[in-house]
Amino acid sequence: YTADERDGFGYRDSVQDLMGVMHNITDEAAQRLELMITGQVSTGGAMPMVSKISHNPGHEKLPEESHYRSDDCMWLFNAIPAYVNESGDLNFYSKVLPYADKGEDTVLIHLRKAIQFNLDRSGKHGLPCGLKADWNDCLRFGHDGETTFVAMQLRFALKTYIEICRLTGNQSEEAWAKPVLDVLDKNIQKYAWDGSWFLRGYKDDGLKFGSNDNEEGRIFTNPQAWAVISDAATPEQKRLALENMKKHLSTDYGIMICHPPYRKTDFQIARGALFNGGMKENGGIFIHTQGWAVMAEAMCGNGNNAYTYFKNYLPSAYNSKAEIREIEPYVYCQSTHSTDSPRFGNSRVPWLTGSASWSFVAATQYILGLQPQIEGLKIDPCIPSSWDGFEVIRHFRGKVLNIIVVNPNSVQKGVKIIILNGVEIMENTILFSEMKDVNTVEVIMG
Numbered sequence: 001y002t003a004d005e006r007d008g009f010g011y012r013d014s015v016q017d018l019m020g021v022m023h024n025i026t027d028e029a030a031q032r033l034e035l036m037i038t039g040q041v042s043t044g045g046a047m048p049m050v051s052k053i054s055h056n057p058g059h060e061k062l063p064e065e066s067h068y069r070s071d072d073c074m075w076l077f078n079a080i081p082a083y084v085n086e087s088g089d090l091n092f093y094s095k096v097l098p099y100a101d102k103g104e105d106t107v108l109i110h111l112r113k114a115i116q117f118n119l120d121r122s123g124k125h126g127l128p129c130g131l132k133a134d135w136n137d138c139l140r141f142g143h144d145g146e147t148t149f150v151a152m153q154l155r156f157a158l159k160t161y162i163e164i165c166r167l168t169g170n171q172s173e174e175a176w177a178k179p180v181l182d183v184l185d186k187n188i189q190k191y192a193w194d195g196s197w198f199l200r201g202y203k204d205d206g207l208k209f210g211s212n213d214n215e216e217g218r219i220f221t222n223p224q225a226w227a228v229i230s231d232a233a234t235p236e237q238k239r240l241a242l243e244n245m246k247k248h249l250s251t252d253y254g255i256m257i258c259h260p261p262y263r264k265t266d267f268q269i270a271r272g273a274l275f276n277g278g279m280k281e282n283g284g285i286f287i288h289t290q291g292w293a294v295m296a297e298a299m300c301g302n303g304n305n306a307y308t309y310f311k312n313y314l315p316s317a318y319n320s321k322a323e324i325r326e327i328e329p330y331v332y333c334q335s336t337h338s339t340d341s342p343r344f345g346n347s348r349v350p351w352l353t354g355s356a357s358w359s360f361v362a363a364t365q366y367i368l369g370l371q372p373q374i375e376g377l378k379i380d381p382c383i384p385s386s387w388d389g390f391e392v393i394r395h396f397r398g399k400v401l402n403i404i405v406v407n408p409n410s411v412q413k414g415v416k417i418i419i420l421n422g423v424e425i426m427e428n429t430i431l432f433s434e435m436k437d438v439n440t441v442e443v444i445m446g
Helices: 011-020 026-037 072-087 090-094 107-120 148-168 171-191 221-229 235-249 287-299 303-313 355-367
Strands: 096-098 104-106 333-336 347-350 370-373 376-379 389-396 399-406 415-420 423-425 429-431 438-445
Touching: 011 026, 011 072, 011 355, 026 072, 072 090, 072 107, 072 148, 072 370, 090 107, 090 148, 104 107, 107 148, 107 171, 148 171, 148 221, 221 235, 221 287, 235 287, 287 303, 287 333, 287 355, 303 355, 355 370, 370 389, 376 399
Parallel strands: 399 438
Antiparallel strands: 096 104, 333 347, 370 376, 376 429, 389 399, 415 423, 415 438
16 A cells, blocks of 8 residues: 555445444435545446545546455445435435546446446356455455355345335336346355355365365354345255354354464465464454344344344453453454464454444344334344343434333344334334334334
8 A cells, every 4th residue: 555545544444334323423424425435436346445635536546456355345235225224315326426537427326336346257156256355355265266255245235236226216227136136146055055154255276265175264254144144045044054153153252253263274375374373364253243243143033142242242241351351441352362362362453443333233223123214213123032121212313212122021033012102003113204303112022
């Protein structure tokens, strides 16, 4: 990176960071989101860094092919709908914004270009290529190797794109996306499932990552969690993937990024081997991935697992174990040493992490179940069966909702009744049009 690039916003992390602040600084988040969208180039990929000061949309130099990362623009499919659902501004998809290098399009077509970018760069199994990196900078797929993690992201992108097209009445774009999704689904089922969990990917020479055939790096967290988040997995695959994630990767301080660690593998194949086993990308507890595991368990109705996973890496869970954690007790870190390290539980690199945003999303939208929708606020908690309920205040588009959830039958998931301002409603989405300035919401799980 040049000095100017180092002072810019890293594309992938900056887009993800918006997820954690969308609810309380919505307008400011929208401004930053627009800046990042204009950091997308006309190929559909993204500039690695976007400078708030010197960024000049329409006139930036196109990145070299070797500098593209396959996951960068995939995060837009999380952040853009998050803004629209929080604000209710459906017209945002029709807003015209420039590309970094040349031309302009609506936000909707920016999203299509992001999909097309990975379709144009797919490998021999029909899965997205790894390019320079696919979020895990230590895995070396080679430019033409394939990543199942980004395949799951692409699946999520296509699913989300179809939903957006239905909301906006864009039938032609929906018709384009459906058969593309069908083909990707077939490729994921044929080439990404390893029998008990999902592969992490393929090196360009055909070597598998994250396969039961591997001696090292046999299973990774990311494809398991994202197979659920993207809905790429069948119900049985979800069950097996999450069971094996728990069996092979879960520890008392969080879920390991992979296991077993790399000790013999050439570091040109897995750069994680440059770290000691159980540290950082080499089988460490990488905190960025934790929220995704929580979300996946909650989506499958496993409130006990979701909360256990969330609590295990929660900074305050270490309040009586400062000598183990060794960093500030009020901030997430990048990684924690795992059971494969003699320093199990020691945490490193505080502040520099994208985990805070995803942890907030996992806690509020998937455990507490407060999910903004274009039409209103959906309430769908997934909590430990031992909880008898909870109370929360949610500010939503200028309205206040005082929410009381009760769990008389000790369930983990399932809303039986919602009472809005004394009136029972039939669905578990409270329509914005039915909200008063201040609202009382009673939720009975069962």
